Amino acid sequence: MSSTNFNMQRKASSTTCPGNQYLPMEQGFGTRYLLKLCSLFFLPLFLLLSLQLALSTLAAAQSTGVLYEPEPPADASYIRVIYLGQQDQVDVLIDGKLRQASLQESQFSHYMVLPAGPHELVLQSRSGGKKALTLKLDVRAKRIQTLAFMNLQAQARSLSPIIFEDKSNTNRLKSTLTAYHLAPESGAVNIKTADGKTSVFHDLAPSTSHSLAVNPVSVELLVCPSNVQPAASLDCAPSGKGQARTSLAMERGDNYSLLLSTEANPALRAGSGLRARVSKNTLEPGFSK
Incomplete structure (x- = not known):
């Protein structure tokens, strides 16, 4: 081979x-x-x-x-609640579904994402024996609202809130601070930095709100009723009567709420009972900002 x-x-x-x-x-x-x-x-x-x-x-x-949490629909609305006037915690339900549990008095709820159209809001006290309070909502598209319920304990079976039209933060380099005046006994108020150098909100009337885009800083705020301030002055009265203080530390791109209210427990009230609290706005879990 x-x-x-x-x-x-x-x-x-x-x-x-x-x-x-x-x-x-x-x-x-x-x-x-x-x-x-x-x-x-x-x-x-x-x-x-x-x-x-x-x-x-x-x-x-x-x-x-x-x-990659889901983003809310483009035409969704954002609704949150806050209640005053009782010590009981409440559960917040929308259309029979629990959206936030154990909400405390003077605490803002999450912003709840809702489609436009009719809805039913229920506040159910976690204390036994109290009837649920119901509110029919007609939600319009692309709205941002805070529903404030004053003196919740005295309201009947139906609810009658103060409705605030909120704003979104369009400048991601700034923080947004919104003041909600829910202390009618104090009358109009001025809000300034505690060092007296900067006026933040001037002559804010009860049952109104106002928003500002501010630098993301840490600051202490002083709230003074206008009717007890020296004449023709934005300074607070030296006596400190009816005043309230609160501190906040803001971060770039976030939204914050300054709540002005009256102490719910009469035993804890001092003078007018004015109190000021700051909280960071939140979106309900399950959605991205």
């Missing part, structure tokens, strides 16, 4: 397996021997690749769940 024919026969009766060159492809035992060698090489490689793929898929699913 010529050399050329010998090489052709060798290639025809041989094959390659990764990591091995020209393993004999003989009949019977030789064939089984080759398949066994290839299996020993490919099986660990296949298992390793499968494990890597599974881990990558799991990591991707976990990352997606953390990083």
Whole structure:
């Protein structure tokens, strides 16, 4: 047999397996021997690749769940509530579904995302024996509102809130501060920095609100009823009568609410009972900003 024919026969009766060159492809035992060698090489490689793929898929699913919470619909409205005048905590329900549990007196709820149209709001006291209070809502698209319920304990089975039209923060380099005046006994008030250098809100009337875009700083605020301030002056009276103080630390792009109210517990009231509290606005869980 010529050399050329010998090489052709060798290639025809041989094959390659990764990591091995020209393993004999003989009949019977030789064939089984080759398949066994290839299996020993490919099986660990296949298992390793499968494990890597599974881990990558799991990591991707976990990352997606953390990083990409759903955004509210483009035409959604944002509604939150606050109540004054009773010590009981309440559950907030919309259309029979619990949206926030154990809301405390003078605490702003989350902004709840609602589609436009009719809805039913229920405030259910967590103390036994008290009837639920109900309010029919006709929500318009793309609105941001705070519903404030004054003297909740004295209200009948239906609710009658003060409705504030809120604003969104369009300047992400600033913070937004909104003052809500829910202390009618104090009359109009002025709000300034505690060092007296900067006027923040002037002559804010009861049952009104006002918003400002401000630098994200830490500051102490002083609230003074206008009727007890020195004549023709924005300074607070030295006596401190009817005044309230609060501190806040703001961050860029966030929204904050300054609540002016009267102490709900008469035993804790001092003078006019005016109190000032600041809180950061929140969106209900499950949605991204």
